[in-house]
Amino acid sequence: MDGREELIYVVDFILNRADPEALEAVRMALERRGAGQSARFTGPMGGTGMTSDHGNVMDIHGIAKKYAEELQSSIDLDIPGMSKRLVRNMIKTHEPTIPEEHLDALVEHFVPDPNKPAPGSNLPKDVLLTMVRQFVDYSVGRMKDRELKELKSASPDWVERYWNVFPDEIRTAISNLIRGNMGEKEFWQKIN
Secondary structure (H helix, E strand, O other): OOHHHHHHHHHHHHHHHOOHHHHHHHHHHHHHHHHOOOOOOOOHHHEEEEEEOOEEEEOHHHHHHHHHHHHHHHOOOOHHHHHHHHHHHHHHHHOOOOOHHHHHHHHHHHOOOOOOOOOHHHOOHHHHHHHHHHHHHHHOOOOOHHHHHHHHHHOOOHHHHHHHHOOHHHHHHHHHHHHOOOOHHHHHHHHO
């Protein structure tokens, strides 16, 4: 295969068959290849201005980079949507009978829309109470390993997320319970 055939193969691969990981590898290779070169100047038809026995040498680096950037920008990866679907499926796997509005609230909690304000106390009461129970069980060391593993899998920073969602009165009650300033019965009466 001569140089022109190799170029056609590479460009065809980048434009038609490369997945995002392959495009990233091509981009990194191009950056590495171009890192040691001095400033470039272009000649006619996008060449480097350098000539060889075959005429003007094409700027393969520039062409490949241009096509890779165009292709990458044309790929519409919906990371938040993919995350929401993953969390939704995980919850449905463990709680197949969960009401849809509760499922939506939990998904929004674990994968919040960055353009929306934090959900705060607009969670359904039973969802909020479940979150309080999980937080308290974790804080006093009685959470089951399986439940802890599932929560960490769904959101590694779930403890902070829960705490940030709780209204101030629930935070104060939890703090009093954990410090021993309030009994469990009194705590749950106050929360409910």
